[in-house]
Amino acid sequence: MENFIADFEKRLAPAEKRMSEAWWVLSTSGTEEAQKELVEAGREYNALFADRDEFERVRAWHESRDVLESPLLRRQVEVLYRIFAGRQGDPDILHRIEELEAEASAVYGNHRGTVGGREAGENEVREVLRASDDESLRREAWEASKTVGREVEGTVRELARLRNRLAREAGYPDHYHRSLDLQDVDAGELAGIMDRLQSATDAPFAELKRGLDEDLRTRFDTDTVMPWHLADPFFQDPSENADLDVDRYFADADLEDLTRRTYDALGLDVRGVISRSDLHERAGKSQHAFCLSVGREYPYDVRVLANVQPGSYWMNTMLHEFGHAVYDRHVNPRLPYLLRTYSHTCTTEAIALMMGSLADDPGWLLNVAGVSEEDLRGDLGALAARRRADGLVFTRWALVMYRFEQILYADPDREDLNEAWWNLVERIQGVNRPPGRDEPDWAAKIHVAVAPVYYHNYVLGNLIAAQLREYLERYVTCGPFHESEAAGRYLLEAVFGPGARENWRDTVLRATGEPLDPAHFIRSIS
Numbered sequence: 001m002e003n004f005i006a007d008f009e010k011r012l013a014p015a016e017k018r019m020s021e022a023w024w025v026l027s028t029s030g031t032e033e034a035q036k037e038l039v040e041a042g043r044e045y046n047a048l049f050a051d052r053d054e055f056e057r058v059r060a061w062h063e064s065r066d067v068l069e070s071p072l073l074r075r076q077v078e079v080l081y082r083i084f085a086g087r088q089g090d091p092d093i094l095h096r097i098e099e100l101e102a103e104a105s106a107v108y109g110n111h112r113g114t115v116g117g118r119e120a121g122e123n124e125v126r127e128v129l130r131a132s133d134d135e136s137l138r139r140e141a142w143e144a145s146k147t148v149g150r151e152v153e154g155t156v157r158e159l160a161r162l163r164n165r166l167a168r169e170a171g172y173p174d175h176y177h178r179s180l181d182l183q184d185v186d187a188g189e190l191a192g193i194m195d196r197l198q199s200a201t202d203a204p205f206a207e208l209k210r211g212l213d214e215d216l217r218t219r220f221d222t223d224t225v226m227p228w229h230l231a232d233p234f235f236q237d238p239s240e241n242a243d244l245d246v247d248r249y250f251a252d253a254d255l256e257d258l259t260r261r262t263y264d265a266l267g268l269d270v271r272g273v274i275s276r277s278d279l280h281e282r283a284g285k286s287q288h289a290f291c292l293s294v295g296r297e298y299p300y301d302v303r304v305l306a307n308v309q310p311g312s313y314w315m316n317t318m319l320h321e322f323g324h325a326v327y328d329r330h331v332n333p334r335l336p337y338l339l340r341t342y343s344h345t346c347t348t349e350a351i352a353l354m355m356g357s358l359a360d361d362p363g364w365l366l367n368v369a370g371v372s373e374e375d376l377r378g379d380l381g382a383l384a385a386r387r388r389a390d391g392l393v394f395t396r397w398a399l400v401m402y403r404f405e406q407i408l409y410a411d412p413d414r415e416d417l418n419e420a421w422w423n424l425v426e427r428i429q430g431v432n433r434p435p436g437r438d439e440p441d442w443a444a445k446i447h448v449a450v451a452p453v454y455y456h457n458y459v460l461g462n463l464i465a466a467q468l469r470e471y472l473e474r475y476v477t478c479g480p481f482h483e484s485e486a487a488g489r490y491l492l493e494a495v496f497g498p499g500a501r502e503n504w505r506d507t508v509l510r511a512t513g514e515p516l517d518p519a520h521f522i523r524s525i526s
């Protein structure tokens with residue numbers, strides 16, 4: 001077993017590194033050559049898992065892993081099994097899924113709706129919904145944000161059918177169950193967490209929504225609040241409070257410098273990451289933001305891609321991505337290759353979310369961003385309300401995604417998916433369905449097509465972030481965690497260093513002294 005793992009690492013390491021490098025080059029240049037190289041690298045990578053006999057050996061080891069005395073070896077077998085199992089199945093189906101995902105990505109990327117008589121991209125639609133007072137323009141923008149749904153509906157249903165076929169071949173009821181299992185998330189446990197979040201947010205969300213609706217009815221002089229009155233196409237964020245201008249804090253700020261100083265205060269140096277990063281807007285470059293580890297050789301090569309603009313949004317995003325980066329940078333290099341990474345998507349999201357949320361944290365604004373006390377004093381109430389509203393609105397939206405994907409994978413051929421989607425949106429988000437609407441609005445959300453069964457990671461990330469921050473401030477720093485090198489050292493020891501040596505449950509347990517408990521997050525938004 002140890003020989004197999006050692007040999008496999010030797011094949012895996014260069015293939016993974018090639019993929020990451022290709023992804024970076026494509027994201028920073030957008031050339032056709034880079035696109036080709038990524039496809040090639042992907043093919044080489046996938047071929048590593050194509051040997052059925054090898055998979056059967058790994059599976060047999062995984063099934064009898066409890067007899068292994070070494071926890072490190074046992075954990076490597078678990079990780080290796082999941083990597084293999086996620087890439088098994090009829091090669092034709094695997095290939096077809098890749099094609100359809102690429103096709104769907106291209107449709108989302110190239111689709112333009114019509115707003116005000118001209119073509120509008122995603123950012124323009126978002127800007128209209130964020131800022132415009134023109135109701136008919138807003139309605140057009142909202143409709144435009146949904147037209148992509150019709151274009152990809154067939155592709156998304158076909159993807160769900162094919163993913164289900166792979167899942168059934170492997171003995172699962174459907175893709176939803178397979179995917180959760182391969183992410184080491186127990187479906188029953190997750191259902192319990194989601195039910196609890198829903199019932200705990202029922203009343204505070206209803207109250208928040210009532211207030212929001214009242215404001216919108218006045219602002220738009222209407223009796224009924226419709227989806228296009230809300231601040232974004234899916235009601236993922238609360239509407240902005242006109243009296244709270246958080247962008248003004250960062251009008252003249254150097255966000256790169258603020259990021260460096262934030263991590264300096266924790267004793268975590270990000271200069272090496274910054275020097276390898278690509279942070280500013282440029283033609284041909286990906287418009288989003290992400291953190292990427294290239295290879296797993298020490299010293300680690302960790303990079304951030306961003307498109308920094310002045311303002312609060314990019315401050316949050318920079319702190320978020322560098323949260324991923326400090327985690328990646330500080331994994332113990334002596335761990336075996338397979339464990340030399342973060343424990344789970346939800347644990348790295350937790351660190352990133354905890355760091356990103358500093359961008360509207362009064363203590364951080366005062367001490368790191370240099371906002372004056374008198375400037376801040378008038379905003380304290382609004383900042384607290386905004387933090388709470390963000391948590392509530394996002395949780396309700398994530399619940400819609402979570403419940404809808406279960407319905408979709410239970411039966412991708414269902415004729416009433418449009419209605420099922422709107423039933424959830426009405427019930428959970430309290431958003432009115434436009435009369436007679438029967439459109440595949442669910443397919444307009446890119447995650448449903450290309451990042452399936454993923455949303456729970458954001459939810460778990462929020463829960464872990466709240467629990468970890470509370471622990472740090474109560475037991476480690478006795479004050480705001482972001483002002484203390486002790487907090488940085490604790491994160492190194494308890495979260496970053498151990499990497500994937502333990503699964504996410506044990507990581508949470510060790511770092512916070514208790515198993516995951518949604519009570520901490522619920523308290524923060526109630």
Ligand SMILES: [Zn+2]
Pocket residue numbers: 320324348349352
């Ligand atoms: Zn993230």
